[in-house]
Amino acid sequence: MQANNDQIAELARTTARFSEAMRTGMAKAFDPVRVGVLQQAVEHGPLRAGEVAERLDALPSSITRHVKALTDAGLVGTRADPADRRAVLLEATGAGRAELQRFLDVGTQVFGAVIADWSATDVIALTGLLDRLIESWAAHDADQQQRAGRRSRPFGWSQE
Structure with missing residues (x-):
């Protein structure tokens, strides 16, 4: 049996509330974009800042x-991109890798406390x-974005 529209709407509201609660809680404790940059450098580096911006869906200036x-904190280093000397590659340092692991460990402890019961x-x-x-969303x-693009936008969600 498939979910009806009311059930789907409730799921959408619940996931939005969860997402907002996570975002608000994280923003109080740390800068999520900065952590995202460090995580990208650790997991996918070396890579260009533009690639990081794309992966995080963030503005390049940010x-x-x-x-x-x-870099000032010694958590990442930069070096010239051998393929294009005008660009720089971002790479995590040992200290950056250790800092990210500490951060992830604390996150696991906090999440564990939330769901302890x-x-x-x-x-x-x-x-x-x-x-x-997540897999279904991806x-x-x-397809959903293309379909949404054919509708009018009273809220200005996209440019036509």
């Missing part, structure tokens, strides 16, 4: 500011459902 702050079965079930939602994203 990424430049965060790269400078991370949940059963392992509930945690596994929610994780599986969220993974499925699989349907381009």
Whole structure:
């Protein structure tokens, strides 16, 4: 049996509330874009700042500011791109890798405290459902965006 429109709308509201709660909570404790830049450098570096901006869906000027702050803190380094000497590559330092791991460990502890009274079965079930939602979202994203592009935009969601 498929979900009806009311159930789908409730899921959309609930996931939006969850997303906002996560964003608000994280913004109080750290700069999520800066952490994202460091995580990209650790997991995918060396890479250009423009690539980081694309991956994080952020403005290049914002990424430049965060790269400078991370460089000043000794968490990332930059070097000339051998393929294009005008560009620089961003790469995590050992200190940056260690800092990101500490950050992830603290995040796991905080999340663990939030769900401390949940059963392992509930945690596994929610994780599986969220993974499925993410995969479905990715699989349907381009089609949905194209379909949405054909509708009028009273809220200005896109430019026509």
